Amino acid sequence: MTQHAILNNVQHRDLRVSVARGAEYGDDIMSALTFPEEFRNVQAYYPIVFQQDDQGGFQPVALFGLQRGENLFLEGSRWDAHYIPLSVQREPFLIGRTATGGQVHIDLDHPRVGDETGQPLFHDHGGPTEFLEHISNVLGMLHAGVESTQAYIQALLKHDLLESFVVDVKFNEDSQSRLVGYHTINQDRLHQLDGNALEELSRADHLEPTFMAVASLNHMRDLVERYNRRYAHG
Template sequence: MLQLLNNIDHKDLRVVTERGARWGDNVMSAPVIPEEFRKLQAHYPIVFQPDGCGSFQPIVLFGLKQGENLFLTEDGWTADYLPLSMQRMPFSIGIAGDELRMMVDMASPRIGGEADGVAVFMPHGGSTEFVEHANSVLCTLHEGLERMPSFVQALTTHGLLEPFTLEVERPDGSFGKLSGLSMIHEERLAALDAQTVGLLHQADFLYYIYMAIASMSNLSKLIQRHLSQEA
């Protein structure tokens, strides 16, 4: 139930900022934008998922099956960086003409009671630091999503996305399978001519590509976390 955020209808609104399954964090992946790849690559594998419209959306993996988030514990989220698409909850951007509007999902489990969570507005109606930060996150996401098509187009034009299938043998001898995702094709990247590499560099895409490649070292760590929970 999306509503336009305002200090009249939502003057007493509070949002839970803790992390846990009860607040909707039990997801195996989250969409991301290239501008946060550097922070993401220290913790999560960055892969590419078909968006249903003939293109791709970069995502990070938190687990290897639906509903599995291996970064959640009883103490909260264990990684130092939380993807912007997770940080923004329960807010989103609405567009009215040329104007961006901040929306709130009143059905979100993050909507707190009278004494739960962080206040969105101050008693006199002004915005709190919390909602100012949320607005900044939304603006960064919006700008990143606007630039996303040109980045993904460059990857597909040069054949730099390679589908992969991950099979994991569980302790009981059964196998788990993750498919339908793509990663950067390192051999094709290495084979690009100098002019193409230069163009990718000028567009800042080469940097993002290398961050995505570096992030794949986290896949083996994710597998080990998955297996330890399955044992």
């Protein structure tokens, strides 16, 4: 269940939000949305792949696991990476758009909300804390990232740069897992692009994130090794 409310310093003056990590806070997720401007930070730890939505469009995601509900970076209360995607950092906050700008919303039913040891959102005088200011910046970057992603995906499709892929993980004859339903950058087609196409991608700031997405696939091996370590002994 969710209970979204516009955040304000009267009703939510004493509200605190936990920044701890753990499955109990909803961190047991297989992937999270990302966007081109974030690829440089994301590719340092996670594979970046492209997921098809219900409307047939694509969205980039950082991959944390090989099956639903699995985060191989989550070890109890520890997230084993120095960077966590902004779409995860922003929980339990959302951005709402109005005619005059953005509003910060909060999901009051989220497990992070109401923890007495969590981060305060407002000072005694009603002003936002540094934590809330950070969240506002995160939401702003996410909103801009969602908008830039649409043009980026259209550029990839224009040049036929997305291809589906499958990853098989096998321990023995009775135990295996298969990752399906995702797309990656087709490196052969990328390398075959002519100068005009490469210049077009570069001028639109689409070339660098594309190479970042390609580089991130080196972490698929790391993901499989994490999977093996977690499940090899049952």
